[in-house]
Amino acid sequence: MKKHYGKFLVSAGTAAAILAGCSGGSDDGSVTLELFSNKSESIDTYQALIEQFEEENPDINVELEAPPEAETVLRTRLTKNDMPDILSIGGNATYGEFAREGVLRDLSDTDLLSQVQSSYVDMLGQLAGPDVEGSFGVPYATNANHVIYNKAKVEELGIEIPKTWDEFIAALETAKEAGEVPLYLTLQEAWTGMAIWNGIAGNIVPEDFAEMKNNGEASFVEDYDEVADKMLQLLEYGHSDNFGIGYGDGNNAFANGEGVFYIQGNWAIPEIREANPDIELGTFALPSSNNPEENDLVSGVDVALAISESTEHPEEAEKFLSFMLEQDVAEQYMNEQSAFSAVEGVYQEDEVFDGIREYFENDRLASFQDHYYPAGMGVENLVLDMLINGNKTEGLEVIDSEWEAAQNR
Amino acid sequence: MSNRINWKATILLILGTIFILFPIYLTVIIAFKTPQEMSGNILALPESWGFGNFTEAIEVTNFFNALGNSVFVTVLTVIIVILTHSLVAYAIARNMHKKFYKFLYFYFISAMFIPFPIIMLPLVLQTSSWGMDNLVGLGILNGVMHLAFNVFIYVGYVKTLPVELEEAAIIDGANTFQVFWKIIFPMMKPMHATVAILTALAAWNDFMLPLVILSDSSMYTLPLVQYAFQGQFSTDYNLAFASYLLAMLPMVVLYIFVQKWIIGGVMRGSLK
Amino acid sequence: MKRDHAFLLMVIPAFVLFFIFHTYPALQGVFYSFTNFKGYGNWDFTGFSNYFKVFQDSRALGAYGFTFQFAIVSTILVNIISVLIAMGLNAKIKFRKTLRATYFLPFILSVLIVSYIFQFIFTHMVPDLGQALGIEALSKNILGDQDLAWVGIVIVAVWQSVAFNTLLYLAGLSTVDEQLYEAADIDGAKAWSKFWRITFPLIAPFFTINMVVAMKNFLMAFDQIIALTGGGPGRATESISLLIYRGGFEAGQFAYQSANAVIYFIVIVVISVVQLRILERKEVK
Numbered sequence: 001m002k003k004h005y006g007k008f009l010v011s012a013g014t015a016a017a018i019l020a021g022c023s024g025g026s027d028d029g030s031v032t033l034e035l036f037s038n039k040s041e042s043i044d045t046y047q048a049l050i051e052q053f054e055e056e057n058p059d060i061n062v063e064l065e066a067p068p069e070a071e072t073v074l075r076t077r078l079t080k081n082d083m084p085d086i087l088s089i090g091g092n093a094t095y096g097e098f099a100r101e102g103v104l105r106d107l108s109d110t111d112l113l114s115q116v117q118s119s120y121v122d123m124l125g126q127l128a129g130p131d132v133e134g135s136f137g138v139p140y141a142t143n144a145n146h147v148i149y150n151k152a153k154v155e156e157l158g159i160e161i162p163k164t165w166d167e168f169i170a171a172l173e174t175a176k177e178a179g180e181v182p183l184y185l186t187l188q189e190a191w192t193g194m195a196i197w198n199g200i201a202g203n204i205v206p207e208d209f210a211e212m213k214n215n216g217e218a219s220f221v222e223d224y225d226e227v228a229d230k231m232l233q234l235l236e237y238g239h240s241d242n243f244g245i246g247y248g249d250g251n252n253a254f255a256n257g258e259g260v261f262y263i264q265g266n267w268a269i270p271e272i273r274e275a276n277p278d279i280e281l282g283t284f285a286l287p288s289s290n291n292p293e294e295n296d297l298v299s300g301v302d303v304a305l306a307i308s309e310s311t312e313h314p315e316e317a318e319k320f321l322s323f324m325l326e327q328d329v330a331e332q333y334m335n336e337q338s339a340f341s342a343v344e345g346v347y348q349e350d351e352v353f354d355g356i357r358e359y360f361e362n363d364r365l366a367s368f369q370d371h372y373y374p375a376g377m378g379v380e381n382l383v384l385d386m387l388i389n390g391n392k393t394e395g396l397e398v399i400d401s402e403w404e405a406a407q408n409r
Numbered sequence: 410m411s412n413r414i415n416w417k418a419t420i421l422l423i424l425g426t427i428f429i430l431f432p433i434y435l436t437v438i439i440a441f442k443t444p445q446e447m448s449g450n451i452l453a454l455p456e457s458w459g460f461g462n463f464t465e466a467i468e469v470t471n472f473f474n475a476l477g478n479s480v481f482v483t484v485l486t487v488i489i490v491i492l493t494h495s496l497v498a499y500a501i502a503r504n505m506h507k508k509f510y511k512f513l514y515f516y517f518i519s520a521m522f523i524p525f526p527i528i529m530l531p532l533v534l535q536t537s538s539w540g541m542d543n544l545v546g547l548g549i550l551n552g553v554m555h556l557a558f559n560v561f562i563y564v565g566y567v568k569t570l571p572v573e574l575e576e577a578a579i580i581d582g583a584n585t586f587q588v589f590w591k592i593i594f595p596m597m598k599p600m601h602a603t604v605a606i607l608t609a610l611a612a613w614n615d616f617m618l619p620l621v622i623l624s625d626s627s628m629y630t631l632p633l634v635q636y637a638f639q640g641q642f643s644t645d646y647n648l649a650f651a652s653y654l655l656a657m658l659p660m661v662v663l664y665i666f667v668q669k670w671i672i673g674g675v676m677r678g679s680l681k
Numbered sequence: 682m683k684r685d686h687a688f689l690l691m692v693i694p695a696f697v698l699f700f701i702f703h704t705y706p707a708l709q710g711v712f713y714s715f716t717n718f719k720g721y722g723n724w725d726f727t728g729f730s731n732y733f734k735v736f737q738d739s740r741a742l743g744a745y746g747f748t749f750q751f752a753i754v755s756t757i758l759v760n761i762i763s764v765l766i767a768m769g770l771n772a773k774i775k776f777r778k779t780l781r782a783t784y785f786l787p788f789i790l791s792v793l794i795v796s797y798i799f800q801f802i803f804t805h806m807v808p809d810l811g812q813a814l815g816i817e818a819l820s821k822n823i824l825g826d827q828d829l830a831w832v833g834i835v836i837v838a839v840w841q842s843v844a845f846n847t848l849l850y851l852a853g854l855s856t857v858d859e860q861l862y863e864a865a866d867i868d869g870a871k872a873w874s875k876f877w878r879i880t881f882p883l884i885a886p887f888f889t890i891n892m893v894v895a896m897k898n899f900l901m902a903f904d905q906i907i908a909l910t911g912g913g914p915g916r917a918t919e920s921i922s923l924l925i926y927r928g929g930f931e932a933g934q935f936a937y938q939s940a941n942a943v944i945y946f947i948v949i950v951v952i953s954v955v956q957l958r959i960l961e962r963k964e965v966k
Contacts, residue, residue: 034625040640065626068639075930079530079720080537082624101722188804188825190913241808243914244822248643249804275644376931378740378916385915388827398739405738419774425766426783428840432798433786435806451806497695500688513692520703521894522953524901526922527942530929531709532702534720553702556695585687614791616904621926632793636907639797646801653794660789668782671789675845676852 031313032061033320036077036084038070039303041267045336046088053323060316062086078103083308085317088140091124091301092368093375095137098306099128104136105307110318112138115325119363120301120342127371136306138321140330141339143302144283144356145199145368148262148269150254151280153180157260161284161355163292165230172237175260182237184259186250187387190380194370196234196263197383199286201227202298202366210372213403220396220403228392230288234263235387243388255279267302269338269352284355296366297359302339377406440651447646462651469641470652474627475634476659478544479613482630485548486612487605490555494604498563499593503572505564514564520557525617533621547622551612559604562678566600567593603678606671613660631656707946713939720935731940741941743916744924745948751831751920752899755838759895760888762843767850768880781851788844792837796908799837800824803909824910827917834918837905842898846891853887854880893956900949921945 037046043066050062065084067073071094077083083103089095098104107113113121113135120139128136147168154161157178162168175182186192205223212218235242245253248271254262255275262268263286272279285297305324307317323329330343340348340360359365373379382402386395439447440462441455466472497517504510536546570593578588616632623629629637635656642649664671714731718724735741770781787795804822811819823829861879881888903922906912912919912927919927921941929938 043641063625063627065624066640067626067637069927072927072930075720076533076621077624079534079930079935080542080624081721082537082542188822188914189911190915241821241825243827244804244808244825246804252644271643376928376934378927381913381915381919384913385827385917388914402740405734408734413773415772415774418769418772419776419780422766422769422774422780422784423776425769426780429783429786432795432802432840435802436798439801451809493695493698496691500691504688510688510692513696517695517699520699522897522950523703523707523946524897524922524949526901526903526925527946528703528706528710529925530720530935530939530942531706531713535702535706535709549698550702553698556699556703560695579684585684585691589691610789614789614793616791616793616907617922617926632791632904635791635794635797649797650801653797656794657790661786664782664786664789668785669778672781672785672848675785675848676855 030059030061031316032063033086033311033313033316034084035062035064035086035088035320036070036074037064037066037088038074038090039088039267040066040068041271042066042088042303042333042337045333049324049329049333052329053320056323057316057319060319062320081310083310085308085311085313086320087306087308088303089306090371091127091137091139091304092371093127093373095124095301095304095306096127096129096371097375099124099136100132103309105309105311105314106134106136107138107307108135112318112321112325115344116140116342117344123301123367124304137301137304138306138325139301139303139342140305140324141301141303141334141337142299142342144266144340144353144359145195145202145286145298145300146263146266146283146356147199147286148254148264148272149282149284150257150260150262151282153257153260154282159260161282162287163295164287164290166290168287169233172234172261176237181239181259182261183234184250184254184262185235185238185242186245186247187243187384188246190384192247192250192264193231193383193387194380195265196231196286197227198368198370199263199298200230200288201369202286203288203295205369207367209369214407220399221393224396224399225392227288228386228396231383231387232390232392235390243384251275265302266338266340266353270336281352282355283353285359296364297356298368299340299359299365300368300371301342374403374406377402436650436654436657439646440654442647444645444647462647463655466648466652466655469648470634470638471627472634472652472655475629475631475656478628479630479659482544482547482551482619483609483612485545486551486555487609489548489552490559490604490608491601493552494556494559495563495594495597495601496589498560499567499589499597501560502564502567505568514560517557517560521561525554529617529621536622537624542622542624544623544628547619548612550618550622551608551615554618555608555611559608562603563597563600566597570596599674599677602670603674606674607678610660710939710942713936714943715940716936718936718939720930724936727936731937732944734937735941735944740916740919740928741924744919744921745945747831747918748900748902748920748922751834751838751902751918752896755835755842755899756892756896758835758839759842759846760891762839763846763850763891764884764888766843766847767854768876770847770851771854784847785844787841788848790841792841792904793908795841796837796905799833799840800909803833825914827914830910830914830918834902834905834909837909838899838902842895846895849887849891850884853884857883889957893953896956897949897953900952 035046035050037043043064046064050064053062054060074089074094087104116139120142121135124137124139125135157174157180159171159174160167162171172182201224204226206212206218209218209223239258251268251271252275253259255272269281272281285295287295289295305321307314307321311317324333325343327345330341330346333339334341334346334348335350338348338350338352370379379399382395382399385398386392389395438452438455441458446456501510501514505514532550536542536550541549574592575588578592583591614632616636619630619633620636623633626637635653638652642652715726715728716724717727766784770777770784774780803824808820808822824833857880862875865875865879901922902920903926906918906920906923910918912923925938925942928934
């Protein structure tokens with residue numbers, strides 16, 4: 001997706017090149033690497049960094065691919081046996097599966113892993129499971145699943161930052177009485193519901209739920225009952241069309257003063273600011289229980305960098321990863337993306353995160369529950385179905401049975 | 410009664426065009442507006458007719474590259490289709506009395522009832538392992554996907570062509586291929602037009618096949634580019650609509666100039 | 682017989698391409714449906730177990746339900762509207778060429794892009810209008826409503842498909858002899874009875890083909906759904922094509938979705954045959 005104008009003229013040339021079957025290397029000794037990213041938010045950042053990298057390494061071209069429905073596309077590519085050279089993907093179930101299936105290159109012997117915080121290396125290791133030897137991804141950026149708030153509105157309404165669930169509900173009530181939209185929901189896109197689901201579940205559901213579920217010791221009906229209740233309760237504080245507005249429009253609306261609170265990850269912050277550079281935002285961890293001590297921040301590896309096992313240019317790919325880990329590069333990435341750094345010595349200093357910094361410092365972090373669910377069960381749509389129908393028990397039963405079906409397929 | 414103009418029908422039909430033209434009108438005015446104008450009356454004309462959104466869309470989506478890809482795939486598809494499908498249809502039409510050709514005819518036609526998703530998964534696997542996940546591969550696959558319908562209308566047409574000319578040519582010493590090239594192929598011209606139009610439109614607007622076949626975004630065709638950029642358009646509807654308009658424009662312009670021909674071609678095909 | 686050989690040679694290019702890129706993958710799909718192939722890695726035969734699972738899969742059954750509901754309603758609407766427009770265009774009207782060109786315009790546009798435009802209309806324009814006019818039913822995005830989202834998809838599908846079907850009917854109507862109508866006029870026949878007694882029997886063959894072709898196209902719906910709802914809200918508008926695409930490439934479902942595709946194929950063949958039978962019988966009448 002590099003911008004080259006006048007490529008129109010070259011189109012015929014492109015066709016000829018396709019016929020000739022150009023795949024990666026070309027005659028002049030230069031190497032082309034494909035970087036696959038699952039985040040559309042970071043396209044501009046990546047493009048700028050790639051340009052810088054290419055200047056420093058004139059014999060390496062990096063081409064960025066960041067398609068929509070990236071996970072499906074990536075799995076299609078896996079089926080095609082056509083994996084990109086470098087992957088920039090979330091630390092989730094898909095990553096775990098890739099690591100188990102031997103799709104990714106073991107990076108244990110490189111000096112890459114020593115440059116990042118070891119706790120996140122361990123987190124990726126957990127996703128791969130205990131049977132997997134080696135480290136297959138470099139944790140790069142980490143995220144925070146939090147409540148974003150409109151500072152001006154919160155001050156105007158005299159709301160104190162809530163520390164417990166009851167306080168949070170009280171705050172939403174205050175906003176509702178003042179005629180504001182208390183919580184801006186963007187459930188036309190089902191995945192945005194998972195920010196809430198994970199935020200609540202992170203502190204309520206046992207950390208090893210997935211393992212217990214697979215051993216038949218836990219179920220959604222039992223363990224997610226409270227999560228479902230609380231999610232359904234939050235629906236009462238949305239706007240008039242909770243299921244009709246999507247993420248992009250939601251960011252836009254929140255940026256322009258609709259909604260006091262917004263449950264999203266840190267990745268939404270640059271988007272909101274782009275829509276309204278003047279908005280003042282704050283963040284806090286979703287207080288899903290009534291015991292403030294128990295309320296940790298849900299955080300995971302947002303971006304893990306990995307190299308595919310099948311790449312023809314592992315050295316060049318490693319070079320790119322090393323480049324990404326350079327202090328000033330990582331700083332640029334974290335600043336532009338409002339992300340938290342897994343790279344040693346790089347910190348996120350944006351004051352929007354003042355409210356959650358202590359969680360990182362004191363290691364009060366909980367993980368994203370859904371990262372441990374079986375890939376391909378499409379849990380976000382099941383959760384959405386439950387929210388729309390408002391039928392908690394039936395909804396959770398379906399999730400239970402779909403889990404089992406996904407494991408059996 | 411036959412020479413009186415039916416005004417009732419005329420007026421109803423004119424009113425009906427509002428449904429057709431409204432979305433197009435909307436696309437055009439939004440493509441020219443600025444984000445600030447969006448908060449006002451959405452249906453109003455833009456304050457100025459600047460091309461800023463378009464130049465930005467061209468730059469962001471690398472429009473000319475996608476246009477080149479779309480043109481390349483469409484042309485390649487049409488060439489493959491016209492050459493191979495007319496050939497096979499001629500052989501079938503002239504041998505329908507033989508079991509083998511009759512079987513072949515129904516074998517091809519039956520594909521009309523096979524929705525693409527049914528062969529999609531194995532096809533993706535197969536094309537990529539053969540290094541065909543590119544524009545040339547796409548052209549070839551397009552040719553295959555349209556075979557059923559094209560054979561159907563080509564065969565129908567060839568049957569209406571008189572055999573006498575061919576027989577005369579054979580007596581003059583021409584072989585079957587020469588007969589085809591010199592006599593039948595030119596006589597099939599009206600059907601070539603129909604097949605070319607329908608195939609070209611389908612290939613140009615196709616989304617699903619390129620989506621699963623192409624991996625490299627520098628090969629994306631116009632519809633695929635619109636899809637790929639949804640995330641980046643985000644809520645900048647002006648940019649998005651400018652990009653949509655650009656993507657639709659080549660076909661619309663072509664249509665305005667040759668609509669009589671296109672409609673005629675399609676109608677001819679439907680009578681076969 | 683040299684001529685016979687030449688004919689065989691003519692068949693070869695299309696036949697080879699078709700067999701390799703259509704029949705062979707179809708056979709492969711059938712083959713994989715009896716395995717646990719994930720799309721990569723090792724696999725084993727699993728017999729019919731994928732087939733049994735499809736029948737118990739609420740997601741698959743939901744997709745079938747939605748796809749058929751959508752396809753049947755769209756097919757009927759498209760055919761009714763197209764016949765009406767075609768009859769209008771076939772009448773003695775002013776601006777005939779311009780009107781015909783306008784009604785055919787949607788056919789040349791990309792389904793995906795048209796759907797994006799309608800997505801904007803449903804999400805922003807209709808609710809704004811509904812709120813301004815105080816009409817409760819219109820003030821929400823119908824694509825965000827599980828019970829109504831499919832209507833939005835039908836609207837877009839119909840908007841686009843009417844063009845092509847109108848043209849097919851128009852072609853059929855142009856074969857109707859004008860004198861028949863004049864004779865009927867002399868008999869004093871009403872417009873309604875003229876339609877059923879003269880027009881319909883003559884365009885009936887087109888009706889058959891149009892119904893079958895439209896139905897098959899709608900059963901494949903993919904582009905509209907990706908652009909309008911992405912299959913949502915929840916799974917409310919997930920079509921079979923979308924399910925096979927998404928499911929097929931997601932973990933471990935390649936073989937499973939292949940089984941789904943085989944079932945889908947059988948269903949479509951049965952429907953097409955039934956449709957043809959019923960409609961042909963009507964024609965004979």
